[in-house]
Amino acid sequence: MISDADRDFFEREGYLILKGFFDYQADILPIQRAIHGVIGRVADRHGVVIDRREFTPDSFDSGYDDLLRADRAYAGEVYDLVKQIPAFLRLISGQQSDDLFRAIRRTDLSGIGANCYGIRIDNPNEDKFRSHWHQEFMFQPQSIDGIVFWTPLIPITQDLGPVIILPKSHKDGLCTYSKGTTYAEKQGAYQIGIHDEDKVIASYEHIQPLSEPGDLVLMDFLTIHGSGVNRSDRSRWSIQTRFFNFNDDVGMRIGWKPSITRGVDVEAIFPENFVEVE
Numbered sequence: 001m002i003s004d005a006d007r008d009f010f011e012r013e014g015y016l017i018l019k020g021f022f023d024y025q026a027d028i029l030p031i032q033r034a035i036h037g038v039i040g041r042v043a044d045r046h047g048v049v050i051d052r053r054e055f056t057p058d059s060f061d062s063g064y065d066d067l068l069r070a071d072r073a074y075a076g077e078v079y080d081l082v083k084q085i086p087a088f089l090r091l092i093s094g095q096q097s098d099d100l101f102r103a104i105r106r107t108d109l110s111g112i113g114a115n116c117y118g119i120r121i122d123n124p125n126e127d128k129f130r131s132h133w134h135q136e137f138m139f140q141p142q143s144i145d146g147i148v149f150w151t152p153l154i155p156i157t158q159d160l161g162p163v164i165i166l167p168k169s170h171k172d173g174l175c176t177y178s179k180g181t182t183y184a185e186k187q188g189a190y191q192i193g194i195h196d197e198d199k200v201i202a203s204y205e206h207i208q209p210l211s212e213p214g215d216l217v218l219m220d221f222l223t224i225h226g227s228g229v230n231r232s233d234r235s236r237w238s239i240q241t242r243f244f245n246f247n248d249d250v251g252m253r254i255g256w257k258p259s260i261t262r263g264v265d266v267e268a269i270f271p272e273n274f275v276e277v278e
Helices: 004-013 024-046 064-070 072-084 086-092 095-105 197-202 249-254
Strands: 015-018 110-112 118-122 147-152 177-179 192-194 216-220 236-245
Touching (some): 004 015, 004 095, 024 064, 024 072, 024 086, 072 086, 086 236, 095 110, 095 236, 192 197
Antiparallel strands (some): 015 216, 110 236, 118 236, 147 236
């Protein structure tokens, strides 16, 4: 399932890229085909005329940008609906991924947190909704040894804004955070940001790995990362899920909390990791 060298690299660097981990024909293509269908149904529902091309792997998202231009709420409807595609749900909870997580973490009991998976659609030049610098554990406090599974649905080129990873940042533990400062314009708990962010981020190497549909990027729950800047003319489509370890002592102590999108108060759970800023 995973070589000793790959496990050692992940433990040392806090990330790992597995090329061709998923079978494109069996795992990725059915998701793309279903997304194509969802876009068409949403357009029909709202009476929007879209550039409706026949399905191909390269044009599975044709018409999405027409919906986005017509009304952002229509694009938001697509965003919510594609998370309900059975082929997507099969991929994120597949035996292969579960086996990989348990092999890396040497555990016999894994979980997928509530509200901790989805298909991200990062639209061109839409920086307001870009995922800012963070460690997954602060926003998904299930177990401190959790792992983010990230795979693209389109070939990721530099202009699409690959995910930015800070190798070895997991070695320094959970960062200190503040709320309502750098990200005061964001909603709710997403106002939380790393305290003294610029200084922290500057202290690590930055990498932006390119990837293809079927590749899998793994990130430790403590590895600092953020979305790249999409300056292309196409939305960036990617799949994320988060596995956690039921046997982790920290997760057990706090009760394997769900995502902050479920209303979890992480400031109350980790008071020692928050500072008040005037």
